Amino acid sequence: MRSRTIVLTLALLGASGGAYAQNVEPPPTSCWAVAIKGQVRVTRIDGTVEKGTLACLGTDQIVLAGTGAIPLDSIRRIDKPRDGIIDGVLKGASIGLVFLIMCGGDCDAGIVARTTLSYAVIGGAIDAAQGNNPTIYRREPASPALGWRVRF
Numbered sequence: 847m848r849s850r851t852i853v854l855t856l857a858l859l860g861a862s863g864g865a866y867a868q869n870v871e872p873p874p875t876s877c878w879a880v881a882i883k884g885q886v887r888v889t890r891i892d893g894t895v896e897k898g899t900l901a902c903l904g905t906d907q908i909v910l911a912g913t914g915a916i917p918l919d920s921i922r923r924i925d926k927p928r929d930g931i932i933d934g935v936l937k938g939a940s941i942g943l944v945f946l947i948m949c950g951g952d953c954d955a956g957i958v959a960r961t962t963l964s965y966a967v968i969g970g971a972i973d974a975a976q977g978n979n980p981t982i983y984r985r986e987p988a989s990p991a992l993g994w995r996v997r998f
Contacts, residue, residue: 876904876907877901877902877903877904877907877908877909878902878903878904879901879902880900880901880902880903882900882926882982884899884926885897885898885899885926885927886898886899886900886910886924886925886926886927886982887924887925887926887927888908888910888916888921888923888924889921889922889923889924889925890916890920890921890922891920891921891922891985892920896910896913896916897927898910898911898912898913899911899912900924900982903983904918905918906918906919908921908924908983918983921983921985922984922985923981923983923984923985924981924982924983924984925979925980925981925982926979926980926982927979928976928979929973931970931973931974932970933973934969934970934971934972934973934974935966935967935969935970935973936966936969937969937973938965938966938967938968938969938970938972939962939963939965939966939969941965941969942958942961942962942963942964942965942966943958943962945957945958945961945962946958946962
């Protein structure tokens with residue numbers, strides 16, 4: 847009985863230690879990890895463009911893997927580049943080639959070629975029309991403002 851009480855007391859002390867260790871202060875402003883896959887395009891205010899993998903994003907800087915830290919006040923926008931049109935062409939052509947598989951080689955080669963080419967063109971056109979380049983960060987330029995106030 848005595849050993850059971852000691853084990854229970856130690857378990858309660860161990861479980862409450864995690865609550866004591868919790869931090870209630872705000873996280874540091876240095877940099878937070880982001881869940882953005884692939885490369886991003888960083889356009890600076892002077893117009894230069896850098897490409898790299900976004901490692902972390904902070905309140906005053908970003909870090910590109912391999913390039914290093916870039917101050918946030920020198921960045922105009924951060925966006926992911928679009929994928930190429932060839933991706934849509936290949937997806938469309940793969941739909942056209944399904945007909946070749948379905949007929950087991952007994953299809954007319956001309957019909958299969960026209961179908962594959964048609965779907966490839968349609969897939970490329972859909973991919974070209976899609977503006978799939980999300981913006982991660984954008985700094986709006988400071989614009990002059992004019993205000994009127996009427997008091998009674």
